[in-house]
Amino acid sequence: MNLDALTVNTIRFLAVDAVQQANSGHPGMPMGCAAMAHVLWSRHLKHSPQQPDWPDRDRFVLSAGHGSMLLYALLHLTGYDLPLDEIKNFRQWDSMTPGHPEAGHTPGVETTTGPLGQGFANGIGMAIAERHLAARFNRPGFEIFNHHTYAIVSDGDLMEGVSHEAASLAGHLGLGKLVYLYDDNGISIDGSTSLAFSENVPERFAAYGWHVQSVDDGNDLEAIDEAIQRARDETDRPSIICVKTVIGYGSPAKQNTAASHGSPLGDEEVKRTKENLGWPPDKTFYIPDDVLTRTRSAVDGGRELVRGWDRLFNSYLREFPEDGDQLRRFLAGELPEDWDSAFPSFEAGDKLATRSASGKTLEAVQPVLGNLIGGSADLTPSNNTRVSTHSDFSKATPAGGYLRFGVREHAMAAISNGLALHGGIRPYCATFLVFSDYLRPSLRLSALMQLPVVYVFTHDSIGLGEDGPTHQAVEHFAALRAIPGLTVIRPADANETVEAWRVALQRRGPVALLLTRQKLPVITGNAVGRGLALEKGAYILHETSSTPDLIMMGTGSEMHLLLDAAATLEEEGRSVRVVSMPSWELFAEQSTDYRDSVLPPSVTARLSVEAGVTLGWDRYVGRGGRVIGLDRFGASAPGEVAMHKLGFSVDNVLAAARSVLKG
Numbered sequence: 001m002n003l004d005a006l007t008v009n010t011i012r013f014l015a016v017d018a019v020q021q022a023n024s025g026h027p028g029m030p031m032g033c034a035a036m037a038h039v040l041w042s043r044h045l046k047h048s049p050q051q052p053d054w055p056d057r058d059r060f061v062l063s064a065g066h067g068s069m070l071l072y073a074l075l076h077l078t079g080y081d082l083p084l085d086e087i088k089n090f091r092q093w094d095s096m097t098p099g100h101p102e103a104g105h106t107p108g109v110e111t112t113t114g115p116l117g118q119g120f121a122n123g124i125g126m127a128i129a130e131r132h133l134a135a136r137f138n139r140p141g142f143e144i145f146n147h148h149t150y151a152i153v154s155d156g157d158l159m160e161g162v163s164h165e166a167a168s169l170a171g172h173l174g175l176g177k178l179v180y181l182y183d184d185n186g187i188s189i190d191g192s193t194s195l196a197f198s199e200n201v202p203e204r205f206a207a208y209g210w211h212v213q214s215v216d217d218g219n220d221l222e223a224i225d226e227a228i229q230r231a232r233d234e235t236d237r238p239s240i241i242c243v244k245t246v247i248g249y250g251s252p253a254k255q256n257t258a259a260s261h262g263s264p265l266g267d268e269e270v271k272r273t274k275e276n277l278g279w280p281p282d283k284t285f286y287i288p289d290d291v292l293t294r295t296r297s298a299v300d301g302g303r304e305l306v307r308g309w310d311r312l313f314n315s316y317l318r319e320f321p322e323d324g325d326q327l328r329r330f331l332a333g334e335l336p337e338d339w340d341s342a343f344p345s346f347e348a349g350d351k352l353a354t355r356s357a358s359g360k361t362l363e364a365v366q367p368v369l370g371n372l373i374g375g376s377a378d379l380t381p382s383n384n385t386r387v388s389t390h391s392d393f394s395k396a397t398p399a400g401g402y403l404r405f406g407v408r409e410h411a412m413a414a415i416s417n418g419l420a421l422h423g424g425i426r427p428y429c430a431t432f433l434v435f436s437d438y439l440r441p442s443l444r445l446s447a448l449m450q451l452p453v454v455y456v457f458t459h460d461s462i463g464l465g466e467d468g469p470t471h472q473a474v475e476h477f478a479a480l481r482a483i484p485g486l487t488v489i490r491p492a493d494a495n496e497t498v499e500a501w502r503v504a505l506q507r508r509g510p511v512a513l514l515l516t517r518q519k520l521p522v523i524t525g526n527a528v529g530r531g532l533a534l535e536k537g538a539y540i541l542h543e544t545s546s547t548p549d550l551i552m553m554g555t556g557s558e559m560h561l562l563l564d565a566a567a568t569l570e571e572e573g574r575s576v577r578v579v580s581m582p583s584w585e586l587f588a589e590q591s592t593d594y595r596d597s598v599l600p601p602s603v604t605a606r607l608s609v610e611a612g613v614t615l616g617w618d619r620y621v622g623r624g625g626r627v628i629g630l631d632r633f634g635a636s637a638p639g640e641v642a643m644h645k646l647g648f649s650v651d652n653v654l655a656a657a658r659s660v661l662k663g
Contacts, residue, residue: 001278003290004221007042008034009277010077010291012250015069016273017284018090018097020264025091025099028260029067032218032245033152033183039224040181041074042295044232046147048302049079052108055331055423056309058147059110059126063119064154064183065100066262071109072097077287077295079302080108088285103421103449111421112449115441117160120180121411123151124170125418127178127238128393128403129425132373135399137327142316144309144327148177148232153240155184155193158201162442165411170238171209174395178238179231183218185247191258202242211239218245250277330371330424333452339368340502346494348524354515354556355458357494359384361501366390366401369505373419374428374454375403377412382517383430383458409435413442413455420451426505430456432464433473433514436480446510447485454504455512460490461611461634463557463643464517468636473514477555477612480512481584489583490514491534492541492559493523496582499534503586516557518639523559537586538598541578544570548577550661551599553620554609555581558648562609565653574661577603581620605660611648626660628653 001009015030046058062071069090075082082096089095096106100114110126113119127149134145157163170178182201186193202212211234213227224243231239248260251273265273274281317324329336342364346357366372367389375393376383390402405412412429419427436443436457446453462472480488487507491497497515504511523541533539538553542563550569552562559580566576579598581587587595599606599620606625608617614629621627628647635642643649 003294004038006288007077007291007294008038008219009279010287011038011070011073012277013274013279014073014076014087014285014287016265016270018069018072018087020267020270021088021284022091023264025069025264026066026262027069027265028187028248028254029064029154029183029185030070030073031249031251031255031260032185032247033067033070034249035219035221036181036224036243036245037070037074037152039221040150040228041078041298043225044228045150046305047078047298048306049075049108049299050303051306052080053423054302054306054309056145056147059123059149059422061110061113061119061123061126061149061151062101063113063116063123063151063157065113065119067152068097068099068101070152071101072106075106075108077292079296079299082106082108084285084287111417112445115445116154116156117162117166118414118417118442118445119151120153120157120163121166121414121442122418122421123149123178123180124166124175124411125415125420125427126422127170127175128173128415129419129422130177131175131398132393132401133424137323139316139320142312142319144313144316148179151180153180153182155186155188155197158182159197162410162414165408166415167205167208167210169406169408169411169415171205172395173393174209174236175238176235179228180238180240182240182242183245184242185245187247187256187258187261189258189261205240209237211237212242213239214242214244216244218243219249252276326370327424333423335505336368339505340365342368343498343502345498346522348522350494350522351519352494352522353517353519354491354494354497355382355384355517357497358456358458358501358513358515359387361498363387365501365505369426371424372426372428373401373403374416374430375405375412376430377405377409377435378407379431379458382432383456385428385430385456405429409438410442413439413446413453416453417442417446417449417451420446420453421449426452426454428454428456430458432459432471433457433476434459434471436476436512440479443486443510443512444483447483450485450509452508453510455510456515457512458515459517460514461516461557462630462646463611463639465639465642466636469633472634472642473612474630474633475613477514477610478615481616485509487511487583487585488514489586490556491582492556492580493520495522496534496580500582503535514556518557520557521560523563534582535586536590536594537583537588538579538581540598541580542566543575543577545575547575548603549575550605550607550657551577551579551603552607552609552653552657553579553581553599556610558609558611561648561650561653564650565657568650568654569657584616605663607653607657607660609648609653611643611646624660624663626656628656
């Protein structure tokens with residue numbers, strides 16, 4: 001058995017043994033893909049195991065994340081900080097080898113995958129980032145960014161709708177440094193993919209504008225090698241290589257069947273498979289010395305690649321100091337000094353939609369940051385997301401910073417995740433709040449990976465009006481607040497919107513800004529002081545006494561109803577506190593003392609108002625309070641009419657407040 005074959009089998013049986021020991025996992029995919037993964041990692045992938053965050057590394061995405069042991073085997077063998085004991089601890093509590101790869105958890109894992117199609121789209125975001133940064137910063141003789149993005153994708157990835165959206169955009173953009181290997185094994189959990197999947201994949205991707213190749217034998221190392229090289233040579237189109245593999249390769253009883261997809265082979269079948277492929281049947285987690293010597297050569301090779309790049313970058317800093325300093329800041333994820341000094345401020349008496357205030361804030365901050373890049377799902381004029389300093393990112397103009405995602409919400413969010421994962425870019429993306437449902441799986445992964453993606457969701461309630469219930473968000477405030485690690489901010493006016501952006505650009509994880517279509521009055525109050533309060537998630541916006549009879553609280557466009565109602569109640573001799581609560585998540589982070597100072601436990605007469613489902617507000621109003629919300633869908637009518645008819649009026653707030661005060 002030659003060294004290549006020995007290495008391929010080492011990858012296979014590390015996966016088989018780990019799955020068998022865990023009694024859980026997916027052995028079939030690593031067994032079938034080991035050969036093409038070996039060719040890619042040993043002959044093409046530019047990486048440095050001891051510096052996995054090196055900026056000019058090639059990115060490798062295992063979109064078929066259920067085959068995670070394939071990636072863990074490669075990482076261990078090539079010298080990443082993933083000891084063999086962690087391979088043996090596959091899928092166990094607190095191990096470095098979870099069931100699906102998790103970015104930030106295991107060195108060398110570029111993105112969290114498992115939900116199929118996500119990695120496919122993440123890789124496209126990474127390729128966009130490379131192309132944009134290269135266009136911005138490379139100079140003759142100084143190719144600071146010159147790397148590829150590779151992925152192994154599965155039948156399941158290609159069935160998912162997000163892959164269709166993302167592939168279409170990648171072809172349109174001509175992302176020539178994107179190379180995907182398609183594990184065409186013809187098997188899914190239910191059985192043959194022919195049960196539900198009969199399209200011509202090569203023709204589909206050719207129609208998208210991709211460079212398409214096929215390899216008939218997934219164990220033909222030379223054919224795979226040549227196909228990857230041809231893909232690398234294709235600079236004007238993304239490439240997909242359709243590789244015909246055998247799931248569970250080598251298993252006498254289970255290869256080419258669904259039985260090897262998501263279950264261990266079983267002790268007896270593991271032994272038979274090892275015998276069939278000429279592997280010591282009684283050894284587990286066996287790595288031949290020759291294999292380890294060869295694969296660990298990636299450590300020295302990677303070290304030399306990094307040293308060469310460091311020398312190049314240091315020369316770049318001397319030759320182009322201004323660009324170099326800016327790039328160094330981008331890569332470090334740092335904000336420049338006085339980055340928010342140009343933020344707008346709005347005067348009481350003004351009236352504008354919070355989406356408009358968001359657009360004005362973007363207009364002010366984007367030139368200062370320089371790497372705030374994003375776009376909209378074909379709703380640019382409605383979302384107010386394109387600023388005058390932005391030109392479009394396109395095949396012809398890759399230095400442009402505005403992304404035309406098209407009507408592809410799901411891919412938009414997944415690509416934004418890829419932009420953030422690549423590094424050097426602060427991404428944002430936008431659509432109507434109601435369509436957050438279309439991108440929720442990607443948004444969830446933003447939160448799981450704690451990626452600094454800003455989601456601009458406009459048209460945030462029934463107040464958008466005539467478009468009606470199909471476009472009116474109702475359950476979405478609660479649905480977004482339910483995602484751990486996501487910060488949701490629903491500002492009450494233009495100045496709160498400015499401060500919401502200030503918070504968003506300093507948060508480590510994702511932030512969702514929920515913004516109005518309708519104009520709102522700018523609330524009286526010092527913008528800077530309110531900004532400091534918004535950082536705490538909730539604050540006292542108005543009160544007549546530090547010992548109020550009633551606390552009224554809410555978010556967004558409904559705050560002006562509370563202020564108007566408070567004025568009437570005060571004329572009636574009542575002491576009222578009005579609390580703006582733009583972010584439950586930020587408020588929850590504050591000390592108990594602060595939270596109690598805003599919502600003192602001794603005051604049980606409480607009322608909340610928000611134009612969405614009432615779910616969750618009980619934690620703030622308590623047993624003695626009342627919630628005005630909307631536990632039904634909206635209706636088509638002018639926005640003010642819809643709000644009034646559905647209970648969001650000063651009169652209704654007053655009636656509820658008086659009822660609460662009566663006890």
